[in-house]
Amino acid sequence: MKYLDEYRDSDKAKLLVDAIHKKVTKKWSIMEICGGQTHSIVKYGIDDLISPNINLIHGPGCPVCVTPIEKIDKAIEIASKANVIFCSFGDMLRVPGSNTDLLKLKAVGSDVRIVYSPVDAVQIAKQNPDKEVVFFAVGFETTAPPNAQAVFIAHQQGVMNFSVLVSHVLVPPAIKAILDSKNNLVQGFLAAGHVCTVMGYKEYEEIVSKYKIPIVVTGFEPVDILQGILMCVSQLEEGRHEAENQYSRVVTREGNAKAMEVMYEVFEICERKWRGIGEIKKSGFRLKEKYSDYDAELKFGVVNYSVEESGECISGLILQGIKKPVDCPVFGTKCNPEHPFGATMVSTEGACSAYYLYKEKKL
Amino acid sequence: MCLAVPGKILEISGDDPQLRSAKVSFGGAIKTVNISFLSEAKVGDYVLAHVGFALNIIDEEEANKTMEYLKLMGDVE
Numbered sequence: 141m142k143y144l145d146e147y148r149d150s151d152k153a154k155l156l157v158d159a160i161h162k163k164v165t166k167k168w169s170i171m172e173i174c175g176g177q178t179h180s181i182v183k184y185g186i187d188d189l190i191s192p193n194i195n196l197i198h199g200p201g202c203p204v205c206v207t208p209i210e211k212i213d214k215a216i217e218i219a220s221k222a223n224v225i226f227c228s229f230g231d232m233l234r235v236p237g238s239n240t241d242l243l244k245l246k247a248v249g250s251d252v253r254i255v256y257s258p259v260d261a262v263q264i265a266k267q268n269p270d271k272e273v274v275f276f277a278v279g280f281e282t283t284a285p286p287n288a289q290a291v292f293i294a295h296q297q298g299v300m301n302f303s304v305l306v307s308h309v310l311v312p313p314a315i316k317a318i319l320d321s322k323n324n325l326v327q328g329f330l331a332a333g334h335v336c337t338v339m340g341y342k343e344y345e346e347i348v349s350k351y352k353i354p355i356v357v358t359g360f361e362p363v364d365i366l367q368g369i370l371m372c373v374s375q376l377e378e379g380r381h382e383a384e385n386q387y388s389r390v391v392t393r394e395g396n397a398k399a400m401e402v403m404y405e406v407f408e409i410c411e412r413k414w415r416g417i418g419e420i421k422k423s424g425f426r427l428k429e430k431y432s433d434y435d436a437e438l439k440f441g442v443v444n445y446s447v448e449e450s451g452e453c454i455s456g457l458i459l460q461g462i463k464k465p466v467d468c469p470v471f472g473t474k475c476n477p478e479h480p481f482g483a484t485m486v487s488t489e490g491a492c493s494a495y496y497l498y499k500e501k502k503l
Numbered sequence: 504m505c506l507a508v509p510g511k512i513l514e515i516s517g518d519d520p521q522l523r524s525a526k527v528s529f530g531g532a533i534k535t536v537n538i539s540f541l542s543e544a545k546v547g548d549y550v551l552a553h554v555g556f557a558l559n560i561i562d563e564e565e566a567n568k569t570m571e572y573l574k575l576m577g578d579v580e
């Protein structure tokens with residue numbers, strides 16, 4: 141496929157691997173933000189190919205992984221109601237709440253449906269006027285505009301039996317939280333290309349100059365990631381700190397203004413708790429007052445939940461790059477993709493799950 | 504979750520600005536994609552699609568630059 145195959149080409153990958161080897165003279169720790177990148181890195185063994193001087197730290201960029209347990213519990217409570225059709229992207233269904241998950245709920249008869257697009261959920265609401273249709277609106281800035289557009293369309297068309305359970309998270313506040321942490325090891329970032337497709341990378345210019353750290357907007361294919369690493373390492377070796385763009389075929393500095401417009405029409409910035417990490421200031425989206433009729437938490441009265449996370453899982457430390465999955469005592473044994481204990485084993489983009497899928501044999 | 508895939512626009516339909524959609528081919532598999540965020544998208548463009556929405560048009564010139572750069576790296580070897 142055009143724009144895919146050429147970025148998986150092993151000759152090009154090899155050139156980049158060699159160039160990285162030549163460039164590196166010291167030890168560097170680089171964090172890839174996005175779970176999709178983590179998945180590619182582990183799948184293609186990029187971490188083993190590049191210089192052992194480069195420590196790739198897997199970041200918190202998997203919205204499925206960082207959705208707090210109480211949101212999952214709220215989703216489960218809403219989805220259990222008799223007249224509700226609960227719609228979600230497929231990867232949220234197996235995320236464990238305190239007692240169960242959405243897939244198990246579906247198995248015992250709740251109407252839980254996987255949708256491809258948030259707009260499909262609005263369509264389901266129109267087709268089922270006697271039901272309440274709820275969409276689980278999770279994701280980063282990549283997914284926020286489509287989800288906002290669904291709410292906007294429902295509002296415009298007067299679809300009142302539709303609502304959203306919002307758990308949106310934002311990338312730049314998480315980057316700042318990592319850099320502000322006294323345990324921080326990260327010396328350079330590969331920023332998430334698809335988030336930047338919407339947001340551009342203007343926001344990162346402020347971060348690079350304040351924290352004196354390179355940030356390279358990077359795509360998801362092996363060639364993209366290797367080139368991103370090379371650009372980041374070059375900056376580190378040369379003592380530069382700039383916001384650079386490897387993924388220029390889709391990302392512009394300004395981002396997609398139209399997508400942002402509908403996103404800010406429907407959502408506003410709020411505090412957000414991240415599973416495994418805790419609360420990060422101004423790191424999430426909630427519905428604006430104007431759209432409160434579409435707020436599933438208000439509609440179903442599931443506000444003020446609070447749950448403690450289990451003590452065994454170290455995913456919080458993994459999401460901050462302080463530990464690796466293999467450092468977890470229950471990794472691959474008690475905790476596995478069939479029985480995930482924690483956030484990072486749940487989604488295929490979580491670091492624990494990626495290690496389990498692609499590295500287990502080598503352990 | 505944030506996975507987005509490149510596909511080629513085959514056909515555009517719909518006047519409603521929020522519902523403007525396109526038939527997009529992803530290596531032969533054809534899906535309807537909302538293109539309301541891309542007013543300038545036209546048939547033949549490659550777009551990056553995510554959860555049923557096209558997020559951006561893929562810039563052919565920029566893509567070529569990356570490939571040229573890699574080719575140059577190879578030639579220097």
Ligand code: SF4
Pocket residue numbers: 452453454455458465468469470471472475476480481482483484485486492
């Ligand atoms: S292996 Fe399981 S328990 Fe351990 S950190 Fe990963 S998700 Fe948590």
